[in-house]
Amino acid sequence: MSTQDEAPESTPSRTRRYEPTVLYALAAQLKREGVELHELPGPWRPVQRPLRRPGRNAERAIPLITNGVVEIAVDTVEHAADLSGFLNSSGVDHLDPIPSLRPPEQDLGRD
Numbered sequence: 001m002s003t004q005d006e007a008p009e010s011t012p013s014r015t016r017r018y019e020p021t022v023l024y025a026l027a028a029q030l031k032r033e034g035v036e037l038h039e040l041p042g043p044w045r046p047v048q049r050p051l052r053r054p055g056r057n058a059e060r061a062i063p064l065i066t067n068g069v070v071e072i073a074v075d076t077v078e079h080a081a082d083l084s085g086f087l088n089s090s091g092v093d094h095l096d097p098i099p100s101l102r103p104p105e106q107d108l109g110r111d
Helices: 021-032 077-090
Strands: 002-004 017-019 045-050 061-066 071-073
Touching: 021 077, 045 071, 045 077, 061 077
Parallel strands: none
Antiparallel strands: 002 017, 045 061, 061 071
């Protein structure tokens, strides 16, 4: 698992974003083996949270995975589907993410 810098070394430091590359690789391996991750039953499901204004790469929504209690932002809709299936296949019902990684409320649209 890694973090990714948003800016090159020569510019001022900006927010570091967590990127679960190991989980992406494990989910990709399961898909290559024929596991239909998006069809696995469990509490985790992919959703999208609308933004009030375009975000990174002019996106209009943030892809998330949720179990109805916890929401975890990911980088793409495909990764949201893959990771929710991966967590369901692993039997993980609950996670305790770092709360400060949630986007500011003023940036989120209404559901």
